[in-house]
Amino acid sequence: MTSMKVLVTRPDAQAKVTIELLRKHGFKVHHQACLDILPVEPQSVDGLQSKQLAMDLDTFDHVIVISTNAAQFWLDLVQDYWPQWPVGVQWWGMGESTQAQLMAVGIAAKRPVMGDTSEALLADLLPQIQTHHKVLIVRGCGGRETLSDALETAGAKVNYAQCYQRKLPHINREQLVSVAEFSPQAVIFQSGETLGNFEALLSGQDWCNKQRIILVLPSARVAEQAKILGYQVLLTSGSASNQAMCDTLLQTIQQQAPR
Structure with missing residues (x-):
């Protein structure tokens, strides 16, 4: 002790x-x-885009949820449109806690084997990416572009659902x-x-x-x-x-x- x-x-x-x-x-x-973590305003550009992406969830091959905050705000939104999760979407949770949040609502999410970083996720995900794949990244407003850049280089089409904002308290x-x-x-x-x-x-x-x-x-x-x-x-x-x-x-x- x-x-x-x-x-x-x-x-x-x-x-x-x-x-x-x-x-x-x-x-x-x-x-x-x-x-400080705050939800985006529903009628803001990010709020309206997240709503549309939630409705279009079944069009994506992979959904990457970056954090527990992203999981919380995204699930609050997307469960309004999907009482049953669409078939054929592979979910990824960045880290054990994020994966657990997704699995708690019936989503069979994977997480990176080698750690909780973008680089670890890419090591697992890139071999599965095909040029026609659509990938949705669920995150807060702003942030690193490491995932998006690598996935687009591999031929995937990437969208962001930015469902919360980070503030200086x-x-x-x-x-x-x-x-x-x-x-x-x-x-x-x-x-x-x-x-x-x-x-x-x-x-x-x-x-x-x-x-x-x-x-x-x-x-x-x-x-x-x-x-x-x-x-x-x-x-x-x-x-x-x-x-x-x-x-x-x-x-x-x-x-x-x-x-």
Whole structure:
């Protein structure tokens, strides 16, 4: 067991499971969201496009759901049009939690074998792509184009259903004081955007010493982002899952323990 103090930065809706897992393993945990997740407006361009794509779901060969947030907002929309899921559509969930959300409503979703990254998904998906295939990527507004670029190069036609938006949260003085009093030793990030928001919102506090604070990061790409920002103690889990993040911290503590 460990008494290390860990700051969780996940959006409010996803933080509870992360916190419970860390506390189960003895970590002291504080939560301060560094990312807000909001649905797109139904009558916005993205909202209307997502609605049309939901109605056209049976025309796609592959549907890729990027995150648990994407699964939540997409399923809220698409279940209105499809009481039974269309046959012939292969679903993909990015990560174990996203896959579990899809399977909970009867969708036989696959997930990447080698990790929770776009590159891992492409390793599994590209061999199955044919030039006439249509692929739908369900995600938040904006984001990396790695999947789309590779799939289009392989001959697929790609559409985006952008069903939620990510926002920089407002942190008030009381919240800043609360984090400072907790004085985290480690901070967990599930995305590069959350890391960027943390840098803007919290990195100026005295407790956030970039030479000593431990950052737990989901991929080598986000670790490189942290390195550019000046952080020096970087742990890469290789996955954004709660279990992978927790295991990465535990392994590091075990390695540092006196023998």
